[in-house]
Amino acid sequence: MTVLCLVELDGDAVADVSLRALTFARSLAASAASPAGGAGPRAGGADGGAGRAGEGVTAVVFGEAGSVPVADLSAYGVAGACAVESGELTGYAPQAWARALAGLAAGRSATAVVAAGTDRGSEVLAHLGAITGQPMAANCVSAEVTGAGSVRLVRQRWAGSLLEDAVLDGSPALLTVAADAVPAAAAGQPAETSVRAYRPVLGEADLRVRAAESAGRSAGASLATARVVVGGGRGVGGPDGFGVLEELAGLLGGVVGVSRVVTSEGWRPHRQQVGQTGTRISPELYLACGISGAIQHMAGCLSAKHIVAVNTDPDAPIISHADYAVIGDLNQVIPALVAAIRARGTTP
């Protein structure tokens, strides 16, 4: 079987989210080879070395053939790559990308099309679902082909606070991958990746929506990638209480994140929100101060390595999500912590 995987680039390498999607796609393709359900993380193309042409995972990259990151794809066991080249496709165009994927899926009789559950991946697969008239399963955690040719899958609801066991009947089956729940893993054996160019047939309507990138870098990026996040919630008390959290974040080389109530009250801008409707963070340390721990907030910090809570209520939900907790008022604890860190800096 062939599984197409939309690959997004980060500079001239495969984006981390797409490495995760490729890992997922490889597992799905492998499950078809042994549909009893023993789908391991082995490469779909690993049967007999590089596998037969067209079998396993085919990566789809939008750009010139020369821009395809062959080394990354090879490490992930991808036997074939398609470079979608088009004079009309100079930037991102969601419906045009979906039209190209539809053409490729039909031409190669793809069993499934996979994309990372990013803004682009979700949007392009939704267009592909509408173009092909097929259902689409969003934010999948795992999937395998059953004997009957359906796809049995687990997917996230409530941004990962709930899981759904489901069966998908689609031809092709369309799946996006919950990026923070599927780790990237290279194939046991690298594949010999051959690159072919593909020129899609696009209609006028496919090109109505095209992105122009503006130079302005948004402020949300640092929160998503910060090594330390100091969180503030309702317990901060008001818009004037964040100074000490900013000060602590500065001392730790981190940034401030906030809960939804803080942005809904207008205390802080929405770009600082951590959670289901804000930014997903993955820091080494998340220090959550005065945050009760609603599931919508916790969904934004599933990837945090360590969570430390400071809360007056020992029964707050956050205590059940944190690794460590201080029971107390952040407005007393955090200033004392800042003072202690500063004192440590001056007296080694």
Add this chain to the structure above:
Amino acid sequence: MEILTCVKRVPMVGGKIVVTADGQDVDTRMSGFTVSPHEECAVEEAVRLAERHGGSVTVLTLGPPAAADQLRDMLALGATRAVLLETDGREWGPVATAEAIAAAIRARGCPYDLLLFGNEAADTGDYQAAVRVAHALGLPCVTGIKNLEVTVAADGGAASDGAAAGKGFRARARREYRGVEEVFEIPLPAVVSVKEGINLPRYPSLPGRLRAKRAAIEQSAPPWRPEGLRKERLRVPAGQTKRAEILGTGPDAVPALVALLDELGVLR
């Protein structure tokens, strides 16, 4: 300008999510209901656009009879009209939902300059109703939008009676992609899905609430149909809850906290 906004009734879950014994739904006996956050912002955006450009805002939902509560909440924020596509309580998938919405829009003669959705529902997170409606109606579609400007095109003709929907309007929609801003320029009519943060929704006014209470809600009942993604069971992921190690109480815990931060390697 005429704007349609689609919203979804979802459980208001707090610190814990509980699944019903049959594994088919979220247990809502102890919770209320609300509109998905992105969609509340879509309604606020629609009301602001109507305040600026004139016209009206229709809010539509597909849901059980009790979803009329959510429609009234949105009327209280300033929506003009409400439409309920009534279900029998079974969960609808995104394909059937989009078809029912598109059919309801066609039945009204496609009079809308702009169709606003939330980027994804808070509960199912399917990310596709807006896109499927756009395809069904042959409209351009942008998603994940955090900033929307609607302007009257230089050749004019907007909002005059009898003009085709969207005539003379253009939109500039922005979103973030990997920390870089993406800008889309599209003619209207179009479908736009938005994310929370595009605006800060207002609190309903008292007159708004009173008006919403009295407002008539248009109703119809499209037939449910199964689709290719079949839910078998919902479950809470294992290992999500633990019990934090308590470092201490109040400022007295600071030395232990400093030692922990040191151990984690975050002190510089």
